[in-house]
Amino acid sequence: MIKGKGNWCRKASQFYLTISLSSILLLCGCAAKMAVTPEVNQMNHVDFQIKGKILYEGNKEYLPRTITEGAVPGDGISFQYTYEAIYGEHDIPDIVAWVNPLHLAGFPTGENTLIIRGKLDILKGKELIKSYTATCGLEKTRSLFWEGETYSSLRKKGLIAVRDNIEAQMKQDRDFLYKLPIGN
Amino acid sequence: MKKSTLILIILTVFLLGMFLLSCAPLGPAFQKTDAIPENMGLVYIYRPSKGFGSGVAYEVKANGVLITKLHNGGYYPYFTLPGETEFSAKTETKSAVTIDVKAGETYYVKGSIRLGLIVGRPRLLVVSPEVAESEIIKCKLIQERK
Numbered sequence: 001m002i003k004g005k006g007n008w009c010r011k012a013s014q015f016y017l018t019i020s021l022s023s024i025l026l027l028c029g030c031a032a033k034m035a036v037t038p039e040v041n042q043m044n045h046v047d048f049q050i051k052g053k054i055l056y057e058g059n060k061e062y063l064p065r066t067i068t069e070g071a072v073p074g075d076g077i078s079f080q081y082t083y084e085a086i087y088g089e090h091d092i093p094d095i096v097a098w099v100n101p102l103h104l105a106g107f108p109t110g111e112n113t114l115i116i117r118g119k120l121d122i123l124k125g126k127e128l129i130k131s132y133t134a135t136c137g138l139e140k141t142r143s144l145f146w147e148g149e150t151y152s153s154l155r156k157k158g159l160i161a162v163r164d165n166i167e168a169q170m171k172q173d174r175d176f177l178y179k180l181p182i183g184n
Numbered sequence: 185m186k187k188s189t190l191i192l193i194i195l196t197v198f199l200l201g202m203f204l205l206s207c208a209p210l211g212p213a214f215q216k217t218d219a220i221p222e223n224m225g226l227v228y229i230y231r232p233s234k235g236f237g238s239g240v241a242y243e244v245k246a247n248g249v250l251i252t253k254l255h256n257g258g259y260y261p262y263f264t265l266p267g268e269t270e271f272s273a274k275t276e277t278k279s280a281v282t283i284d285v286k287a288g289e290t291y292y293v294k295g296s297i298r299l300g301l302i303v304g305r306p307r308l309l310v311v312s313p314e315v316a317e318s319e320i321i322k323c324k325l326i327q328e329r330k
Contacts, residue, residue, distance in 0.1 A: 058284050059268055087281075087310050094236055094299040109299065144301055150280035151309070152270050 032140035032149055036161045040168040050170075050177050052077035052122070062159040064120055064132075066170045077129075077180055080121040083162065085155055088113040097144065108141035114151060116158035120166050122180070129180065130173070134165035210258050210324035217261050224263045225285035229271065229293045230320045233257030237297030237304035242273045244295070244308070252326055254295045254306075259323040273306035281308045292316030 051070025055078055056063055067079045091110035097103045115137050122130045136158040140148045149157075170177060220226045229244055231254050238256040245251060246269050252260040254273065266287045272280035273295065283291050294311045297304040311319075 057266075057286070085310070089307075089309060091298065097299050144299070147277035147279075147305065150272070150278060152272075152280040152282040155282055 032138055032154060032157070034136060034138050034157065034161060036134060036136045036165050038134070038165070038169070040165060040172065042164060043168050043171050046167060048171070048174060048178075050077070050180065052079050054079050054081070056081040058083075062118075062163050064163050064166045064170065066167045067120070076124070078123045080123060081118070083116060083118040083159060085158070086115040086117075087151060088115075103144055106143050106145050108143050111139055111141045112148075112151065112154070114138045114154045114158060116155065116162050118159070118162035118166060120170075122177075124180075130176070132166045132169050134162040134169070136161045136165070209327045210255060211327040212325055214259055214320050214323050214325070220288055220290070221263055223266070223287050225266055225287055225289050225291065227262045227264060227269070227271070227283060227285065227291045227293060228259055228316065228320060229254060229262060229295060230259035230316070230323045231256060231295035231297075232319045233322065234296070240275070240297050240304040242275055242295075242297075242306045244271060244273050246271055248272075255326055256297075257323055258326040259320055260326045271308055273308055275303050275306055276300050277305045279306045279308045281310050283310060292320065294319070 046065040049066055049068045051068055053076065054063070054067060054069050058081075062083065063081055067081075089110065089112050092100075092103070092108075097109045100107075103109050115135065117135045118133065120132045121128055122132075138154045138158050140154065142148055214230075217226060227246075229252065233256055241253050241255040243250055243252075244254050244260075246262065246264060248270075251262055254260070264285055266285050268282055268284050270280055270282045271293050272278060277300065281293060283293070285291065290313070292311050292313060292315075294309045294316065296307045296309070298307050299305070
């Protein structure tokens with residue numbers, strides 16, 4: 001009797017282990033992929049800022065933290081930050097997803113892609129002194145059992161990654177930026 | 185009454201019910217709005233007519249507030265204040281896109297329905313004016329609001 005119960009418990013634990021591992025494998029495959037260019041060493045924290053007039057009306061969270069609003073007499077330094085988001089999606093036809101047993105096993109039925117491009121122009125009057133750009137590509141797959149992150153969530157991740165990348169590029173140019181007319 | 189007749193009646197009533205539910209309150213064909221109120225942006229939410237999932241309509245919310253029910257082949261013009269606005273729709277899964285709306289600008293959010301486990305899943309996508317203008321022209325105004 002006890003031996004029978006032990007076998008049952010062992011089988012149940014093997015079953016749960018199999019299910020758990022399969023779920024982990026499936027979910028790992030569904031995580032969003034992200035790549036940012038250019039490749040730079042990320043900053044651990046923002047330890048310098050340059051002042052100027054900021055020409056940007058969007059969410060301040062996405063603005064590089066290496067720039068800050070400051071008094072700009074005459075033709076002082078100004079920062080113009082812009083970004084764009086390009087959306088895309090690829091789907092397997094629904095009828096294929098219905099009949100293909102692999103999709104019923106959790107294989108992807110489609111993917112969402114998002115490209116975020118950010119650009120920071122540093123201007124003195126109307127003259128462009130320096131320009132920083134960064135691009136972030138995001139991709140996530142979907143399955144019948146897993147929809148994954150929304151475009152809103154991907155967009156936010158992408159914009160923050162682009163911001164961090166521009167900050168890191170600016171840190172590399174720190175000496176140059178400190179020499180700007182009103183730079184710190 | 186024979187069992188097969190009863191099944192047939194139930195099936196007919198069910199299909200009729202589904203058909204009536206899918207009848208969307210759609211109005212006139214697409215007309216571009218030229219007058220955007222001052223200090224507001226315009227977002228067209230539209231869903232091209234498709235055979236698959238045509239009976240499923242879903243609610244679209246802007247920053248969590250219900251704005252319309254998106255029917256197959258319908259469009260809805262939504263005026264909003266500038267700033268980040270999240271458009272979302274949900275059935276068995278959620279789809280959401282965020283637009284940083286600027287005053288006087290026009291944006292397009294395309295809705296569709298994809299295969300789901302129990303019910304069709306909504307899909308929202310920000311599309312360029314070039315793509316949207318060729319698709320929305322075939323859509324009709326959703327007259328039902330909320």
